[in-house]
Amino acid sequence: xxxxxxxxxxxxxxxxxxxxxxxxxxxxxxxxxxxxxxxxxxxxxxxxxxxxxxxxxxxxxxxxxxxxxxxxxxxxxxxxxxxxxxxxxxxxxxxxxxxxxxxxxxxxxxxxxxxxxxxxxxxxxxxxxxxxxxxxxxxxxxxxxxxxxxxxxxxxxxxxxxxxxxxxxxxxxxxxxxxxxxxxxxxxxxxxxxxxxxxxxxxxxxxxxxxxxxxxxxxxxxxxxxxxxxxxxxxxxxxxxxxxxxxxxxxx
Amino acid sequence: xxxxxxxxxxxxxxxxxxxxxxxxxxxxxxxxxxxxxxxxxxxxxxxxxxxxxxxxxxxxxxxxxxxxxxxxxxxxxxxxxxxxxxxxxxxxxxxxxxxxxxxxxxxxxxxxxxxxxxxxxxxxxxxxxxxxxxxxxxxxxxxxxxxxxxxxxxxxxxxxxxxxxxxxxxxxxxxxxxxxxxxxxxxxxxxxxxxxxxxxxxxxxxxxxxxxxxxxxxxxxxxxxxxxxxxxxxxxxxxxxxxxxxxxxxxx
DNA sequence: TGCCTTCGTTCCACCTAGCGGAACGCCGTT
DNA sequence: AACGGCGTTCCGCTAGGTGGAACGAAGGCA
Numbered sequence: 001x002x003x004x005x006x007x008x009x010x011x012x013x014x015x016x017x018x019x020x021x022x023x024x025x026x027x028x029x030x031x032x033x034x035x036x037x038x039x040x041x042x043x044x045x046x047x048x049x050x051x052x053x054x055x056x057x058x059x060x061x062x063x064x065x066x067x068x069x070x071x072x073x074x075x076x077x078x079x080x081x082x083x084x085x086x087x088x089x090x091x092x093x094x095x096x097x098x099x100x101x102x103x104x105x106x107x108x109x110x111x112x113x114x115x116x117x118x119x120x121x122x123x124x125x126x127x128x129x130x131x132x133x134x135x136x137x138x139x140x141x142x143x144x145x146x147x148x149x150x151x152x153x154x155x156x157x158x159x160x161x162x163x164x165x166x167x168x169x170x171x172x173x174x175x176x177x178x179x180x181x182x183x184x185x186x187x188x189x190x191x192x193x194x195x196x197x198x199x200x201x202x203x204x205x206x207x208x209x210x211x212x213x214x215x216x217x218x219x220x221x222x223x224x225x226x227x228x229x230x231x232x233x234x235x236x237x238x239x240x241x242x243x244x245x246x247x248x249x250x251x252x
Numbered sequence: 253x254x255x256x257x258x259x260x261x262x263x264x265x266x267x268x269x270x271x272x273x274x275x276x277x278x279x280x281x282x283x284x285x286x287x288x289x290x291x292x293x294x295x296x297x298x299x300x301x302x303x304x305x306x307x308x309x310x311x312x313x314x315x316x317x318x319x320x321x322x323x324x325x326x327x328x329x330x331x332x333x334x335x336x337x338x339x340x341x342x343x344x345x346x347x348x349x350x351x352x353x354x355x356x357x358x359x360x361x362x363x364x365x366x367x368x369x370x371x372x373x374x375x376x377x378x379x380x381x382x383x384x385x386x387x388x389x390x391x392x393x394x395x396x397x398x399x400x401x402x403x404x405x406x407x408x409x410x411x412x413x414x415x416x417x418x419x420x421x422x423x424x425x426x427x428x429x430x431x432x433x434x435x436x437x438x439x440x441x442x443x444x445x446x447x448x449x450x451x452x453x454x455x456x457x458x459x460x461x462x463x464x465x466x467x468x469x470x471x472x473x474x475x476x477x478x479x480x481x482x483x484x485x486x487x488x489x490x491x492x493x494x495x496x497x498x499x500x501x502x503x504x
Numbered sequence: 505t506g507c508c509t510t511c512g513t514t515c516c517a518c519c520t521a522g523c524g525g526a527a528c529g530c531c532g533t534t
Numbered sequence: 535a536a537c538g539g540c541g542t543t544c545c546g547c548t549a550g551g552t553g554g555a556a557c558g559a560a561g562g563c564a
Contacts, residue, residue: 011550012522013268013304024332032541042524047542052265066541070333072369078330079387080276081322096377117324125348135331263521264551284512294553299513318512 008039012049015041019049023059024074029067087206087215088119090249095122095217098241102234104221105131109145109203110214112137114159114166116146119215129199129222139163141178142171144193144203145216151185152205152213171195190235191216198223202235204242208250217242260291264301267293271301275311276326281319339458339467340371342501347374347469350493354486356473357383361397361455362466364389366411366418368398371467381451381474391415393430394423396445396455397468403437404457404465423447442487443468450475454487456494460502469494 008018018039023030030038036046050068053059057073082088091108099106099122109116115137123131132138140146141163150156157179164173185191193201201220205213219234226234260270270291275282282290288298302320305311309325334340343360351358351374361368367389375383384390392398393415402408409431416425437443445453453472457465471486478486 010523012265013301014308016265016268017308017310021329024329027336033539043541044524044526044543045522048522049265056266056269058269072333072337072364074326075330075334076369076387076389077273077276078327079385081324082327083385083387084279085324092375096375100377112324117328123344123348125352133331133335135328135335137328262552285510295512296514296553296555297551300551 006039008041015039015045016049016052019046020053020058020070020074023053023068023070026069029062029065029069031067035068082119085119087249091120091206091215091217091245094241094245094248095120098217098219098237099124101237102219102221104219104225104234107132107145107218107220109143109149109216109218111140111146111149111153114140114162116140116143116149116216124221126225127222128220130196130220139167141173142195143218144191144201144220145218147178147182147185147191148203148205148216148218149213151182151191152207152211154212156182189239193218193220200226200231202231202238204238206242206249207246214249217245258291260293267291267297268301268304271298272305272310272322272326275305275320275322278321281314281317281321283319287320334371337371339501343372343458343467343469343497346493346497346500347372350469350471350489351376353489353493354471354473356471356477356486359384359397359470359472361395361401361468361470363392363398363401363405366392366414368392368395368401368468376473378477379474380472382448382472391419393425394447395470396443396453396472397470399430399434399437399443400455400457400468400470401465403434403443404459404463406464408434441491445470445472452478452483454483454490456490458494458501459498466501469497 006018008015019035022035022038032046032050033043035041035050036043039046041049050059050061054061058071059068060071061068087110088108095106095108103124103126105124105128106122107118108120109118111117117137118132118134121132121134138146140150141160150159153159157175160173160175160178164175167173181191190202190204193199193203199220200223201218203216203218206215206217208214217238219238221234258270260267271287274287274290284298284302285295287293287302288295291298293301302311302313306313310323311320312323313320339362340360347358347360355376355378357376357380358374359370360372361370363369369389370384370386373384373386390398392402393412402411405411412425412427412430416427419425433443442454442456445451445455451472452475453470455468455470458467458469460466469490471490473486
């Protein structure tokens, strides 16, 4: 959790958003000096910004500890923009239906730069291995959903290259193998997750009119819970769901 | 959708957040002049602020129409603060279980000032009448969840008074009747929704240690779908769920 | 076709308001 | 008692926000 001071553009506005971001991402209330240190700000500057955020209702200060934290107002604001999102709106019914049909965890992702962004998720009532948080990002080539989208993206190879250098040595990305895999994905219509041990996952793109994929839906489950028949069943449900939803989105 | 200019505090920061709020709440991309008019800003000021928001990644401008809209970055930020929320975290499993048990729409609300704030919701796969958006606010006395919380709030009467004047003549609030109702709610342990025609709803508070209610869970359904036996079943599930969750939250 | 409105954008001089260093009062620990 | 770190406040300097004006482009109406 210790992080080096991050260089932030000057001016109140960028700094204010940086402070808000730090508060929002912190799992626990932060001290003033921690905020200042984290962003390389003067204590007085951080104090002024925090006071402004409190005045606007985006932050609060604990009376006893004096620590600062983000309020739910930021979430309220953000909830507005997601509810207006056409894909998210259209998907929720399909996701719920797919979750019921398969009994496993289903996710809706869209592409955001070189990442996939988890727009929605309905978790399985049965025990699960991993859970990615809604609103979080993961490099696209690392997920089934990302591969489903990249398989229909014109700049897929550039994404693979950039991601490879971004991940560096921590996790070597086999660009050649992934390029071949994307070709497979494009042919058979779905992608498979492979990098999380003990977890199987399948994803298919939402193909609206146009060659690009607007989003992807994925289904994931613990490996030992799905046999060969289960895999086929999941894939069948997944593909029909994505086809229905693509038709639905295309009609907007 | 037409609204009068809203008075906004001076200074970049409040104005920037006001612009962001306007963009986020707008269902469609906005013109520069619409933003400026809405907030009573000079066009140049609005333009400068919008440019800053674009630079920070919180807004985008459509290349063809020139219209401005909020990006998902705001939602990503907000998603961080909600996932850290202890009640929301603890509730999701219980909500899902309750939704399966009853088959109806379940919601999680907390109190925010004189409103209730919808933290989470799992909608019924069966047809439903109304749907309140996650992240939206409703005056507490108007909802079953709000009444469940107010029944255990020390300033309940003040909330009733303020809400009565806030709603004004549009919907007269019977403060005396509601006060009596809150007494009933406290005794029997759950509240009923009454103001939406054709919808029945039940809510119970999450009582952690301390006399106040931390949150409430509600179950709502179309009136014709639940008979007397169904009501009793829903209430039974609801109360046991809230009791389990209160114990869970209390152990944090 | 041509006038005219309205749009988004850019420019600029004024001066407000953000800036950071320093100092203050307040607890904890040593 | 002396100390270090905390949150907070003060203040002079000036960077940067401000709003009026002007500009070019894109429609709308006659």
